[in-house]
Structure formats: structure tokens, C-alpha cells
Amino acid sequence: MGTFLRAVAILVEVSILAAIIYALLRAVQLTVFDLGLESKYRKIVVIALVLAGSAAIVFFIAHLISFYPTI
Amino acid sequence: MPLRELFWAGQEVYITKVFMPIIIGVAILLPVVIVLFVLGFWRHYRLWKLGQPEKRAQNWPARLMTTLAVALANIRILKVRELYPGLMHSLIFGGTALLFLGKIIRLFSFGGLTTPPQSIFLYASLIAEIGAVFILIGGGMAVYRRYVRKPTRLDTEPEDTLVFIWAFLLVLTGFMVKGFRIAISDIKPPDWAMWSPVGYLISHAFPTFAAELKNEILVWHRTLIHALPAFIFLGYIWVMRSRLQHMILSPLNVFFRSLNPKGSLKSIDLEAVEVFGAGKIEDFTWKQLLDLDACTRCGRCQDHCPAYLTEKPLSPKKLIIDLRDHLHLRAPQIIKAKAKGTDLENAPPLTGSVIEKDELWTCTTCRSCMEHCPIFIEHVDKIVDMRRDQVLMESKFPQELTQVFRGLETNSNPWGMGRDTRGDWIRELDVPIMSEMSGEDIDFLFFVGCLRSFDDRNKRVTEAFVKILNHLGVKFAVLGVEEGCCGDPARRVGNEYLYQILAQANIETLDRYNIKKILTTCPHCYNTLKNEYPQLGFSCEVVHHAEFLKDNIRKKRLKLEHPLAKKTTYHDPCYLGRYGGIYKPPRQVLKSIPSLDIKEIKRSGMDSLCCGGGGGWMWMEENIGTRINIKRLEDALTVDPEWIATACPFCVTMFDDAIKNKDMEEKLKIWDIAELVELSLFGEKK
Numbered sequence A: 001m002g003t004f005l006r007a008v009a010i011l012v013e014v015s016i017l018a019a020i021i022y023a024l025l026r027a028v029q030l031t032v033f034d035l036g037l038e039s040k041y042r043k044i045v046v047i048a049l050v051l052a053g054s055a056a057i058v059f060f061i062a063h064l065i066s067f068y069p070t071i
Numbered sequence B: 001m002p003l004r005e006l007f008w009a010g011q012e013v014y015i016t017k018v019f020m021p022i023i024i025g026v027a028i029l030l031p032v033v034i035v036l037f038v039l040g041f042w043r044h045y046r047l048w049k050l051g052q053p054e055k056r057a058q059n060w061p062a063r064l065m066t067t068l069a070v071a072l073a074n075i076r077i078l079k080v081r082e083l084y085p086g087l088m089h090s091l092i093f094g095g096t097a098l099l100f101l102g103k104i105i106r107l108f109s110f111g112g113l114t115t116p117p118q119s120i121f122l123y124a125s126l127i128a129e130i131g132a133v134f135i136l137i138g139g140g141m142a143v144y145r146r147y148v149r150k151p152t153r154l155d156t157e158p159e160d161t162l163v164f165i166w167a168f169l170l171v172l173t174g175f176m177v178k179g180f181r182i183a184i185s186d187i188k189p190p191d192w193a194m195w196s197p198v199g200y201l202i203s204h205a206f207p208t209f210a211a212e213l214k215n216e217i218l219v220w221h222r223t224l225i226h227a228l229p230a231f232i233f234l235g236y237i238w239v240m241r242s243r244l245q246h247m248i249l250s251p252l253n254v255f256f257r258s259l260n261p262k263g264s265l266k267s268i269d270l271e272a273v274e275v276f277g278a279g280k281i282e283d284f285t286w287k288q289l290l291d292l293d294a295c296t297r298c299g300r301c302q303d304h305c306p307a308y309l310t311e312k313p314l315s316p317k318k319l320i321i322d323l324r325d326h327l328h329l330r331a332p333q334i335i336k337a338k339a340k341g342t343d344l345e346n347a348p349p350l351t352g353s354v355i356e357k358d359e360l361w362t363c364t365t366c367r368s369c370m371e372h373c374p375i376f377i378e379h380v381d382k383i384v385d386m387r388r389d390q391v392l393m394e395s396k397f398p399q400e401l402t403q404v405f406r407g408l409e410t411n412s413n414p415w416g417m418g419r420d421t422r423g424d425w426i427r428e429l430d431v432p433i434m435s436e437m438s439g440e441d442i443d444f445l446f447f448v449g450c451l452r453s454f455d456d457r458n459k460r461v462t463e464a465f466v467k468i469l470n471h472l473g474v475k476f477a478v479l480g481v482e483e484g485c486c487g488d489p490a491r492r493v494g495n496e497y498l499y500q501i502l503a504q505a506n507i508e509t510l511d512r513y514n515i516k517k518i519l520t521t522c523p524h525c526y527n528t529l530k531n532e533y534p535q536l537g538f539s540c541e542v543v544h545h546a547e548f549l550k551d552n553i554r555k556k557r558l559k560l561e562h563p564l565a566k567k568t569t570y571h572d573p574c575y576l577g578r579y580g581g582i583y584k585p586p587r588q589v590l591k592s593i594p595s596l597d598i599k600e601i602k603r604s605g606m607d608s609l610c611c612g613g614g615g616g617w618m619w620m621e622e623n624i625g626t627r628i629n630i631k632r633l634e635d636a637l638t639v640d641p642e643w644i645a646t647a648c649p650f651c652v653t654m655f656d657d658a659i660k661n662k663d664m665e666e667k668l669k670i671w672d673i674a675e676l677v678e679l680s681l682f683g684e685k686k
Helices: A001-032 A039-067 B015-048 B060-073 B075-079 B083-112 B120-148 B158-183 B189-195 B195-201 B211-239 B245-256 B286-294 B316-342 B350-354 B356-363 B368-372 B379-393 B400-411 B449-455 B457-471 B488-492 B496-512 B523-536 B545-554 B584-591 B628-637 B649-659 B673-680
Strands: B444-447 B518-519 B542-546 B568-572 B597-600 B643-646 B669-674
Touching: A001 B158, A001 B211, B015 B211, B015 B245, B015 B286, B015 B316, B060 B075, B060 B245, B083 B120, B120 B158, B120 B189, B120 B195, B120 B368, B120 B628, B158 B211, B158 B245, B211 B245, B211 B316, B245 B286, B286 B316, B286 B379, B286 B643, B316 B350, B316 B379, B350 B356, B350 B379, B356 B379, B356 B584, B368 B379, B368 B649, B379 B496, B400 B488, B400 B496, B444 B457, B444 B597, B449 B457, B449 B649, B457 B673, B488 B496, B488 B523, B496 B523, B518 B523, B518 B545, B523 B542, B542 B545, B545 B584, B545 B597, B568 B584, B584 B597, B584 B643, B584 B673, B628 B649, B643 B649, B643 B673, B649 B669, B669 B673
Parallel strands: B444 B518, B518 B542, B568 B597, B568 B643, B643 B669
Antiparallel strands: none
């Protein structure tokens, strides 16, 4: 039961962290184009941000599995 | 003191001991946020600087008072009686203020300003939690409204969604920090529940480590996850031209609002300037460009626009947003060209490329958009400026206006009817004419106006009013053939040159007779004479007949004794209500008529829909969408009236036309309030 609850807690925490990462990276995307970056770079910017976001999520999952308190 | 108690909302004496890492973080990040704010503000400021000069800083105490009232008390939203968005906005704004207050209170402990038990921290905790809950409720209401109810006036951009998600996450992670601190603390429940109710509630959900050091590390992790995105958020909204910048731009726009009379358009010194109106974005004044940047896209203007409501291409909101997008797009090129000292080549004209011609010309100048805008954006002035460019610089305007301009130029009336026939209505009545008087003093000059002089239906109103004046024994006179059009039709369609010629001619005549008090039955003449002639050096007291009749009824000089048992509704003319602020007097006049059963239309007062006759539309063909006068008549029909009363010749004509269009002449009549007073005063004609 404790293992299951720990997994659920980690899932919730990762979801929140993923949402924060999404907000930060989406903000970067909107800002760079608002500052004048030409729209032809949209695709490459999105790819770069998705990669960065994915790397962050993988790190958070690994980090939380390793260090999250036991229940 | 053990670590777990230190975290109990900072019961330690000196904040530096408990929150030192946070203080260091704030000390580093706050200057960064301030720099980003300055950078963000500069991005706007350099755009506004592209505009033409305009004085908007006089009488700053009055400006400041209104700004505070609008920003802090939401009076503009409350004025338009929008409870849901008003409450929603107040909760978000008030919640944010409380949250910041709660955080700032912590500073009071710095350097031992307070003494143990640091109860001020407890208050700060509670205040911040109340603020956060307000934000969640207000934000929830906003999300429900925007994504579930989806009112047509709101458009959602990716940035809007991001702001909702981000703000929610900040509040959520804030509660998580507090909850975890409570979870690892030894303090017993009653205190927690009282000073940190939400944090206490969610504290039960957190697993903790047995080792205190690990708990401390996790607290700082959670604090970082909350505080870093919070600072980035503050930086983001200033660097990105985020909707949330309205926190600064809206109060700024309110502060620099026009303090001129509502109905007065900006005057042009025809001798001094070479460019008339706005053909390019930089032809607008700096305040007009600030207007564009300050728009929050709330859509209240669109909700009340008669052109938009009758399927015409104009939406005041879209017009402002299109101009703003164009400003943002063109500004870098304009700035570059200015730096080089060259003219910008191939600059697209506003009308025809940014704003469609039909958008520009379908505005009736009813001012409903401006009255409903919470931050005083001046839509009509921009539309008239673009019309001025089209008429005076490009000579491009709807063809019907050619006849109107010719008529005004040659005979000083929009139809071009012989000027010598302007006083024909006088023949059978006892009306003194100024030119035939031998220097006798008069109480009022009765300025009749074009519609009340030439239009058969409106001539009956003039006759009724003259009978009332004679009954009262008022010493008055008219100008007769010496009266000319006040110039309103020319000015609203952008022909400032013709307006000034017409106005100067009238001013010359009025000055010659040393006129000090003018009475008129036309709200358009009323507005022009009262609010716009002073720009050309003429000023005197101007009274509309609604006020005049009300005063005389109140003073019992007019005894309305004959009952008129009819179900009647009142239509507010735009130029009397929204322009002149005269809403009550005509209603008081109607209420004083015995047996008159008055029913209010849902859209009345400030919300009244235009009759469709303003802004030059009295003389143009309305070919797109539903006719505005039909729409307004349908509004009136919702209260099933037998009579419709109004106080404007334009409205009388437009309603008369709509009633005929619907074949309702037998069942429904349009009256001016002067005619109803005449009926009640003298009895119905047999």
C-alpha cells in the first residue's frame, strides 16, 4: 500500500513540476517571438523547447523516485 | 529552538535566521525584475513616442482621483452593472494585493523591528492565505467564463491560457511549501488551523522524512520550485507584452484620459498643419497610441456597438486590436527610418489595408464603445481622425456624402434645400426673428437646426415647441434664414474644413446679435454649440429642450393636465445621453404627464442602442446587415408600446422610417417629448 501511495504522490509531484516546466518554456517561446524573432524559426524553437522540457521531466522522475520520502 | 519549530511561520525573532536564503534570493532577483520592468516599459514608451504631441497632463489631482477609483474600486465595471466580471476582477486584484501584503509584512521583522512572539508573522500568514484563496476563486470564475461560457466578446490567445496555468501553479506551490512546513512542524493543530487553514488542510497529504536535515532540504526544494517561477513570472509579464501589463497600462491610460467635454472632437488648426487626420499609424497622437497598447480586449465596446450588433464589419475592439498589431509591426521600421532621418517608404495606408473602408464608415459615432470601456479608450476620436484623412487628404468617402457636402457648402443644410426656405415653418406661427427685432432683449435664442427646419415630420415638433414657448411667455427669437447648419454632420464624417466654415458663419451671426443663451431641440446642435464651438472662440449657455421643459414643469409654469393614457417607452438619443449626460430630464417630463404609462426598454440609459442616424448615417444608405433603426425598434417592441418618445430629430426620423418599414403606423407612433407636452398641455387635437 505504501509503495502504491508513494508512486501516486510522485506522479502528482511530477505532474505539478511538468506543468511548471511547460509554463516556463511556453513563456520563453511566446517571449522570443514577441521580441521580434521571425516566425520562420518557430519550428526549431518548439523542437528545442520540447527537448529541454522532456529532459527536465526525465530528471524530475528519476530524482523523485530516488529521493522522495517513503510512506 | 528546533528546526521544525523555526518553520512555524517564522516564530524566530530575526527573519535573517530563518529566511536568509530567501532574502538572498530576493536581493538578487528583485533588481533583475526591476530591470525587466524598465525594459518592458521602454518597449511601450518608444512606441508612444512615435505619435503626435498632445497635452494630457493638466489637472493631475482630478486625474489621480479617477485613476484610483477605477483601479482600486473597479467603478467603471460596476457602472456598467457587470456583477460577474466585476466580482471576478475584484477577487483577483484584491487577492493579489493581500498576498503581496502578507509577504511584505515579513519585512517588518527585519533587524528586530518586532519582538517575540512575532505574532505579526501569524497575521501575515493568514492574510496571504486569504489572498491566495481569493485568487483561486476569482481565477476559477475567469476560467469558467472564458472556457465554458465563452462570451463572444472574449477572444483567447495562447498567452491568456498560459497566465491562468502559471498563476494557478504559483498559488498551488505556495500552499505546498506552507503545507510541508506544517507537516514537519511539532506545533499542535489549533494554531495551524487558525492562522494557516489551507496550509494546515493540505499538510496531511505530505509524506515526511524521519531525518530533520532531509526535511529541511526538501523545504528549500519546494521553496525554490515556488519562488523561482514566481520571479520569472514577474519578469515575463514585463518583457512579453502580456495581457497582465494592464496592471500598469490601464491606470496609466485612465490617468491620461480626456478631460474635455465628452462630445468635443479634437480641433484641427487648418492654417498650421499639413496633415489632416490619421492616414498612417504615426499620425495618431501619443495618447491614441497608448490607447492601443492599453486595450485589455475585454470586448465591452463590441457588446454595445450598434454596427457590430447589426452584422456590420465594424467591431470597436477589433479596430483597436488591428491598429495595435499594426503599430507593433510597423514601429521598428518607423524607428529605424527616423534614426536615419529618412521617410518610411511604402508605408501602407491605415484605411484600406489595416482598417477596411466599411469598418471605418459604419460607425454611427454613438459613443457607446467609449462609455462602456473600463479604461477610457477613445474609439470614436480615432475613427473620425481616419475619416478626416480619407475626406481631407484622400478625397475618398461614400458617394452619398458628395451631395451632403455640396448641400452644406451651398445652402448650409445637408439636403441642399434652398436656404431661403429654412424659415418656412415660421409663416403660420408667432415667432420673432432676430433680424426683424429692434434690439429687444431676449431670454433665449431658439436654434432650430436643419432637421427641425426642413423635415416635415420634425417641423411638427418645432411648431409644438414654439407653442409651448409662447404659452410660457418666454422672450425668444430664431435666426430664420440666417441660421446655418451647426456643422455636426460635416464634422462627424471627417470634413473638419467644412465644419469650421459652417461653425464660423454661425458664430459670426451669434456674435453679431450678442447671444448669451441658446435653446435647442436637437442634441446634435446642442453638443456642437455647447462643447465644440468653444474651440473656435464662441461660448454661451446652451440648453436642451428636455432640460427646459423639465425645469418649467418642476416650477409649475407648465401644468400638464390632459391625460395621455398610452403605454409609452422612451428612447435615449446618443447625443443627449452618452454625449450630454442628460438621462433623467426627459423621463421626468414624461412622468409628469398624467396617465402616461412608461415602460423602460432593456437597453436604455447609457446602454441605449443608437437609432442609426448619427455619424452621417442620416444621409447614407445602410446596405450591410440589419438596419440599425429596425434593430432599435425591435428593442422597443419588447415592451409592447403604443407610443415611443424621444428628444432628438434624428431619432424621430429613424424611428418613423422603421415604423413605416414594419407597417406599424396604425399601432405605433413616434413622438418628441415636446409634442407630448403640447398634447398634455392643450389637449389632443380633434
